[in-house]
Amino acid sequence: QKEVEQDPGPLSVPEGAIVSLNCTYSNSAFQYFMWYRQYSRKGPELLMYTYSSGNKEDGRFTAQVDKSSKYISLFIRDSQPSDSATYLCAMSVTDFGNEKLTFGTGTRLTIIP
Amino acid sequence: GAVVSQHPSRVICKSGTSVKIECRSLDFQATTMFWYRQFPKQSLMLMATSNEGSKATYEQGVEKDKFLINHASLTLSTLTVTSAHPEDSSFYICSAQDTGGPNNEQFFGPGTRLTVL
Numbered sequence: 001q002k003e004v005e006q007d008p009g010p011l012s013v014p015e016g017a018i019v020s021l022n023c024t025y026s027n028s029a030f031q032y033f034m035w036y037r038q039y040s041r042k043g044p045e046l047l048m049y050t051y052s053s054g055n056k057e058d059g060r061f062t063a064q065v066d067k068s069s070k071y072i073s074l075f076i077r078d079s080q081p082s083d084s085a086t087y088l089c090a091m092s093v094t095d096f097g098n099e100k101l102t103f104g105t106g107t108r109l110t111i112i113p
Numbered sequence: 114g115a116v117v118s119q120h121p122s123r124v125i126c127k128s129g130t131s132v133k134i135e136c137r138s139l140d141f142q143a144t145t146m147f148w149y150r151q152f153p154k155q156s157l158m159l160m161a162t163s164n165e166g167s168k169a170t171y172e173q174g175v176e177k178d179k180f181l182i183n184h185a186s187l188t189l190s191t192l193t194v195t196s197a198h199p200e201d202s203s204f205y206i207c208s209a210q211d212t213g214g215p216n217n218e219q220f221f222g223p224g225t226r227l228t229v230l
Binding site for chain 2 (some may be wrong): 002004006008041042043044045046088095100101102103104105106
């Protein structure tokens with residue numbers, strides 16, 4: 001069993017729709033949870049990180065963590081064509097900066113104008 | 114945000130040759146850099162952690178004699194794939210930790226696509 005499971009998609013939604021991206025994990029030691037966005041031929045860029053259960057909001061993005069279910073989500077409101085990218089979840093046991101990150105496979109998202 | 118570059122972005126080589134990939138932090142110093150590998154439709158997998166001035170730490174199953182890592186300065190780490198074989202064909206991506214930043218964040222390079230013929 002993989003430590004982090006993520007549906008690779010592809011996922012296509014119309015512009016303006018709410019997007020829901022999800023990951024599950026098996027290692028209960030994970031404490032830090034991140035979402036990265038990766039455009040084609042670019043490196044991943046950090047969108048959001050959190051280290052507690054609950055919701056964290058940043059503009060159109062909301063990260064949700066449920067440690068009891070080992071489930072994390074990223075919601076994108078009012079989706080835009082510029083949101084089209086691959087979204088990767090990542091997790092670490094301690095401080096995510098100098099700690100090994102365990103990634104999901106990434107979900108390829110396309111927002112249709 | 115901080116910028117990390119990689120060179121080359123794409124390389125094609127013959128089986129048995131060695132390939133060097135550079136990872137540079139352009140506007141910050143990074144005592145720690147990480148090397149990841151991503152096969153098609155698979156996760157980014159950490160290969161090794163590179164610490165400036167000391168030996169790299171390799172993940173289980175990664176051959177340290179095949180994947181040579183040198184982190185000679187605070188802005189440069191190199192990964193050399195020695196005696197490359199077709200099964201080494203992959204997307205290699207580095208990240209650098211900005212210890213001077215507010216979140217200790219890792220910043221990723223754009224990746225290097227290696228194809229071994």
